[in-house]
Amino acid sequence: MSGQPITIDPFLHLNISLNPNGTITRLRDDPHVSPSLNPNLSIPVLTKHVPINQSHNTSARIFLPRKPHDHSSFHKLPLIVYFHGGGFIFFSAASVFLHDLCLNLANDVNSIVVSVDYRLAPEHRLPSAYDDAVEALHWIKRQSDDWLINYADYSNCYIMGGSAGANIAYHAGLRVAAEIDLNPLKIRGLILSQPFFGGTQRVPSELKLINDAVLPPNACDLMWELSLPVGVDRDHEYCNPTAGDGPGVLDRVGKLGWRVLVSGCEGDPLMDHQMALARLMEEKGVSVVSCFVEGGYHGVEVRDLIRQKQLHDLIKDFISL
Template identity: 45%
Template sequence: MSEPSPVSDPYAHMSMVKNPDGSITRDPTRFTGVPATPDPPSPQIPVASKDITVNHSISTWMRLYVPTAALNDDVPSKKLPLIVYYHGGGFVICSVDLKHFHDFCNLMARELNAVVASPSYRLAPEHRLPAAYDDGRDALEFIRTSDDEWIKSHADLDNVFLMGTSAGGNLAYNVGLRSAFAADLSPLRIRGLILHHPFFGGEERCESEITLKNDQVFPPNVGDICWELCLPVGANRDHEYSNPTVGDGAVNMEVIGRLGWKVMVSGGGRDPMIDRQRDVAKLMKEKGVDVVERFTDGDVHGAELGDPTKSETLFASIRNLIYSSVP
């Protein structure tokens, strides 16, 4: 079997065009957006969803997912774990309402019997990091103080997990760090992080990036472009936002360990970033973090998105993590 050809135009691979002034133009037809299902659905539709505004001034919002059975319960007997899920897209493309993210969150709410909140965040290069982290943290503050009936009646704010795929996994980690160093978030309490194929980087190529340099899903040269567009101007891929194993990374992980959070790091053996994900999990373990490693052979970056069979297997592992963390 011949090796696949390298991706020659990383911008085209991401359905973007780089403009002479350094800005980008995204292809609005690349992905399909779908509406929420806000009305109390029939029992044949197991999950309801709706969109709510988080911050009017910067146009951020979130999509909430709640199992229908919980909404149909006139007197809710038990609140459900809350998973705050951040979507992927290299920090430069994609949105909460894209079909594959919507379907993934919908299935997650059903399979885990949980409330899922999927917040939007501002994209780079128009809004470079840490803007997305600010928005991710802002979403937690919104949830903490929200009068929304779905959140108030059905979300257990004492049992919250931050989760994300790809850039969303990086975002979940960095929002978690900000929360770890923040003042009391009461009544919201984070119990752990679920880093699904997290987007991490570094200046020197790791072995998996070299071996899988011609990956057709998210090759290293595409990742390079994303980091170039989203990191602070002048920063390289060894910045703390992209490489959590450098600088104060070990100290940050010790803080997470002292908080007693459980962390799942999930990756695929055909993802060029697999070695980086393993390195992050290894350092966390060394610094006292309770880490569950879930690395699957043969899976490409984000493999569980769009594949319900793989998603359900992932959710079974997440279910064990969540319900083993219930106080």
């Protein structure tokens, strides 16, 4: 346990300011990159951006490895539906480092990746992002895009996310497991990279890293305050997976035969929450592959290309089982 004082201002750390109407001004730089769908370019992965729900301004960026184009006969590729991180309040599928991550994921794992743009908080508080995630799965189910029709194996789909995106992937997965028919889309499992969960009680990994340079716990608190429904605390089921109906739905996840990959590292203040989630799923009969490594920091699997490649190798093995 740590008794050190908290020295970090979460608003300064996140580089945001709160507006009187409850929205925020995002002051950090978030450069975007355009998709590249020209097959004449010498690039390993083609990309394009397509709308999902124009009234909500939601969309998807699709990543297609060039390998299918290089042969007259090929097997359809696994489909990974990806949700980006950013504490529910930052970034998009077009953010440069997230675009690059999905491009590398598609290339390394030889899979179709659909990176979903969902509505951000606090302008759109949870469960808006979960609603958008499920809507995206229905959009994919309808096979309304030619790349998906021609190259994606709808019987081999995984829902994946990083950080807050892993939280979205988890809750979208629970909704699907509970009551949603996505046929012909068949979900095989979840891939949760450094999932963003918490609670009102500090866990040892948070206390140890109370002034963490990357993700101090009080910055997490602020992101939850901006993202959760007004009037609830961090023991709400959206933040704390042991609360609400989630544990009961996990029984259904186990019966469906889904497999779940959970990855993290000891340099992440959220590691103990992530390990507790993995244990909870195992207790409910879910087949879980956990990979927690030394060192690192929150977001290392996005920013560090060596760690990213290690994660992608892990995902490739996980999907091939």
